[in-house]
Amino acid sequence: MMLELRLNCECCDRDLPPASLDARICSFECTFCHDCAEGVFGGRCPNCGGELVRRPIRPPDRLLRHPRRDAADTEAGRMHLDMSLRASRRGLVPPFIAMDVLRAANEREAGGADVIHLEVGQPGAQAPEPVLDAARHALKSAQIGYTDALGIAPLRKAIAAHYQAQYEVSVDPAEVVVTTGSSAAFQLAFLAAFEPGDRVGIAIPGYPAYRNVLAALDIESVLIAAGENAHYQPTPELLADVGRLDGLVVASPANPTGTMIHAVDLARLVEYCRGHRIRLISDEIYHGITYETASTTARAYAREAVIVNSFSKYYCMTGWRLGWMLVPPDLARSVECLAQNFYISPPALSQLAALPVFDCRTELDAHVRRYRQNRDLLIRALVDAGLSRFAPAEGAFYLYVDVSRLTRDSADFCRRLLAETGVALTPGLDFDPVGGASWVRLSFAGATEEVAEAARRLANWLAR
Known part of the structure; x- marks a missing residue:
């Protein structure tokens, strides 16, 4: 079966003619330009997660006979279809990478391995008890x-x-x-x-x-x-x-x-x-x-x-x-x-x-004090590990950390860290498609004990 030649980037709609050296594809033939493949997606297909590589150029004589494959061949008779359904390009937006990391972390957990979740901005505490009581009452009455x-x-x-x-x-x-x-x-x-x-x-x-x-x-x-x-x-x-x-x-x-x-x-x-x-x-x-x-x-x-x-x-x-x-x-x-x-x-x-x-502000403000404790703990650990440049976290519950001395591929950095330590972080490309390949985001919204253990694992991993 011949390779399907898709003539536009599925992210930015840039033209990618058959002889283009900028076309990048995955094993399912999803097609992107070089800038989107590397700058937006970090070399990984947003659909399947596979590697994006340069699309081979079809020889000119073969291109004349097989200009492109516009639709699938059917099992019965392998009939070539002249028309195919298409998906709107409006749906071809880049992924929310933090959610992709969460999916990978959840898959690791489902396989029996432990994970410390620093990749998503989710408070470690549940809703205040009066909220839960109000929900119970509403369900009954x-x-x-x-x-x-x-x-x-x-x-x-x-x-x-x-x-x-x-x-x-x-x-x-x-x-x-x-x-x-x-x-x-x-x-x-x-x-x-x-x-x-x-x-x-x-x-x-x-x-x-x-x-x-x-x-x-x-x-x-x-x-x-x-x-x-x-x-x-x-x-x-x-x-x-x-x-x-x-x-x-x-x-x-x-x-x-x-x-x-x-x-x-x-x-x-x-x-x-x-x-x-x-x-x-x-x-x-x-x-x-x-x-x-x-x-x-x-x-x-x-x-x-x-x-x-x-x-x-x-x-x-x-x-x-x-x-x-x-x-x-x-x-x-x-x-x-x-x-x-x-x-x-x-x-x-x-x-x-x-x-x-x-x-419920008294209870909720206690969570904020814990976030601050987690932030300060994480900053000390990162500085001790040699990561001393980060945005000043005046609010929210994130640290945005420069890892350029370690990598220029934050997506790969986060993949390896999860696989080897069980600590899940989000690559900076999610937040900055231009310069984010040298940054990562850590969420410190969880329990202090988990944040401390994540900091310990990260420091040991970086020291290897």
Whole structure:
């Protein structure tokens, strides 16, 4: 059976004619250009995980007789089909590599080997007991059915009250949209605020799902290299260098760096966006998890900004799939109609369970103190092991670590570390397709004993 010649990169749609030296394929003939194969996927197929190698060039005389294989031959009679079904290129986005690492780690565990999970941003603690009690009560006494598409009124009121209590910012419950996790909130925000072809600024390193979801919606991600000198955050000066922008996504505290945009700098950024008609979307899902100074909400400066938050991180409710947005008036009806059609409503049980969580801060703040202890433990261990360059983790529960003295292939580094020690990390390519091959992200959200054991194994492995 001859090799199928696919003539476009399945990631960026770049032309890859039969004689192209840039074409890379896996054993299943998934096809990518060299830049995507190496820069985005780290030399591994995002579909099967296999190695991506240079596609051989078919001799010209054979190419005339067999230009390409457009469809499968059938078993009966091996009939050549002239037409085939095709998949939308919008679905050919890069993977969320952290989830691929989680799958590999889970497969290792299923085989009987132990794993210490530092690859995903999931709190080690379960939801507070009042949340569990509310869920039990709801299961016994409430009808778990559809709710209003924007969320139940008591929860929207509780979220609005939270802004007054935590930030001294007055929020009308009508601004609040409860969502199926913050992931749904970003989809709603992107669809309501931007048109195909719009340009949206995103700092790198940064959360990969921003750019991947934007790509699926045919919205251009404008990558803003925000390095150490910019505190790994976008600034008005950096924005001025990238040309026209229709939107900007910021995160404070940020994933993977843990850095924050402090109040004065956030006010400057909001004013720049307002003056240049840039729609600001502020990812605030790690608010509450800060170690030196408290977070500032962009809602304090910008009524026109879209604010996204979640019950997953600070509130320890990842699997409940519940988040929220603050939506400005000009997007309110669009977001509501999109939510009705995409999701019907957020999960009813999760909404009812979340009602008491804003009164659980004593328990939740104790988790934050543990995260800080884990962060400091991990920093000491990494420095002792010779890894002394990392982003300043002011919030969230990640360390973003420079491993360039050890490797220029962080994906392979993480694969070997998992296979040889059982410690799962996420390669930096997930967060920075340009420079992430020399970085890794470690999550310290788990139990202190597990973080300490992971640090011990990592130090021993590096010392070999």
